[in-house]
Amino acid sequence: MLVVGIAGGSGSGKTTVVKRIMERLPENDVAILPQDAYYYDNSQLDLAARQEVNFDHPDSLEFPLIINHIDKLRSGKNIERPVYTYITCTRSDETINMQPRKVIILEGILIFTHAALRDIIDIKVFVDADADDRLGRIISRDIQERGRSVNKVLDRYEKTVKPMHLQFIEPSKRYADIIVPQGGNNLVAIDILSATILKKLEAR
Numbered sequence: 001m002l003v004v005g006i007a008g009g010s011g012s013g014k015t016t017v018v019k020r021i022m023e024r025l026p027e028n029d030v031a032i033l034p035q036d037a038y039y040y041d042n043s044q045l046d047l048a049a050r051q052e053v054n055f056d057h058p059d060s061l062e063f064p065l066i067i068n069h070i071d072k073l074r075s076g077k078n079i080e081r082p083v084y085t086y087i088t089c090t091r092s093d094e095t096i097n098m099q100p101r102k103v104i105i106l107e108g109i110l111i112f113t114h115a116a117l118r119d120i121i122d123i124k125v126f127v128d129a130d131a132d133d134r135l136g137r138i139i140s141r142d143i144q145e146r147g148r149s150v151n152k153v154l155d156r157y158e159k160t161v162k163p164m165h166l167q168f169i170e171p172s173k174r175y176a177d178i179i180v181p182q183g184g185n186n187l188v189a190i191d192i193l194s195a196t197i198l199k200k201l202e203a204r
Helices: 014-023 063-074 131-146 150-175 187-203
Strands: 002-008 030-034 079-085 090-098 103-107 123-128 178-181
Touching: 002 014, 002 150, 002 187, 014 030, 014 103, 014 123, 014 187, 030 063, 063 079, 063 103, 123 150, 123 187, 131 150, 178 187
Parallel strands: 002 103, 002 123, 030 103, 123 178
Antiparallel strands: 079 090
16 A cells, blocks of 8 residues: 655645546545544534634644554555544544555645654655645635634634644655645646656556
């Protein structure tokens, strides 16, 4: 099994890169493991407190469970992947059964900030984008998918997203094997990355 880690700042275009890579690989050979599924459950807090959780800090993620699940998939076992919702900031009681695949794409903003997780990722990719472009995508996404107002998004960006990006995410770029500027619009980089994945699969 080949584990491909795709990191980058919030709104950098990671999801588009993942989608374009999957279009270039055999459909039944690839599965996605989103970092966002592994945020700690915050159901013990009231809704107002949950909405103030700093999702851009490494402490918000259950990294040992991510590593455990990757290890199980590598050993040929199925996993029950958590389901997390940003609307309530809690994990669902339901899980998603996930089977081993030849390629697992682990995607998320903080996946390169954890040393033990980095060590089990075979190909590390960092999707880079200008801060203005990322902010535009964050505003659009958080309004449409997470039910936040423009003012709430901007306030959160200034208080947590921007400083956490500078403290944790941007420095993690140095661990990347491949950097993809311009996100999903960089078709040349995506073609090269896809070819690299296919070549490594053939060699195994």
